[in-house]
Amino acid sequence: MSRLRLAATLSLLSITALSGCANMYSSESAAVYSKSDMRQVHEVEYGKVLDVKTVKMEGDKNDLLTLGGTALGGIAGSSIGQGRGSAAGAVIGAMVGGMAAQTMQRGATKDAYELTVQTDKGRTISIVQEADVPISAGQRVKILTGNGTARVLPM
Incomplete structure (x- = not known):
């Protein structure tokens, strides 16, 4: 050679x-928290998933x-x-x-979800996150917001 x-x-x-x-x-x-998310107050809201769209998240x-x-x-x-x-x-x-x-x-893209959620307070929101936590339309979820981030977790 x-x-x-x-x-x-x-x-x-x-x-x-x-x-x-x-x-x-x-x-x-x-499901992954950064070190800056630790010991921070996050607002909790509940809702129902209206739509789940699979999207691609570009590499860093x-x-x-x-x-x-x-x-x-x-x-x-x-x-x-x-x-x-x-x-x-x-x-x-x-x-x-x-x-x-x-x-x-x-x-180096990853699969992600674009989640449309109807909150119990009547708001309709959209959050994009990595597609590693299974979430489906019609599912009840918990929305955590704080420290400049938001995440949707199944109930």
């Missing part, structure tokens, strides 16, 4: 591994992963040619590596 192929293969494997780590701790799930942008892709692309590109060719390869490789890392991050 040539040096260029080896560098490119290692770069892609590293970006893929890092992108998996990036999403490990971020969640838009109704992570500047560290983009920087890693840029660096790895630059290293891989620098193995092309000698002298100025190597420098030009490094610049082009860095640009391609950074763009590839960003594209991979945006493409």
Whole structure:
């Protein structure tokens, strides 16, 4: 295997591994609470689900992963040619590596629900959250709001 192929293969494997780590701790799930949600007062409201629509939630942008892709692309590109060719390869490789890392991050979508809920107080609200807690139309739910977030949980 040539040096260029080896560098490119290692770069892609590293970006893929890092992108998996990036999403490990971020969640838009109704069942996952951030540290800033702990010991905070949340308003509780009850209601009935009118509609559940499955949507896609785009992947998170992570500047560290983009920087890693840029660096790895630059290293891989620098193995092309000698002298100025190597420098030009490094610049082009860095640009391609950074763009590839960003594209991979945006493409890492998750399933989500757009929930339309009729509250017992007569309001109709819509909340989008990760589709990991089963919720169906007609179901009674609890809506928690506070700390700038809202979540719908089955009763």
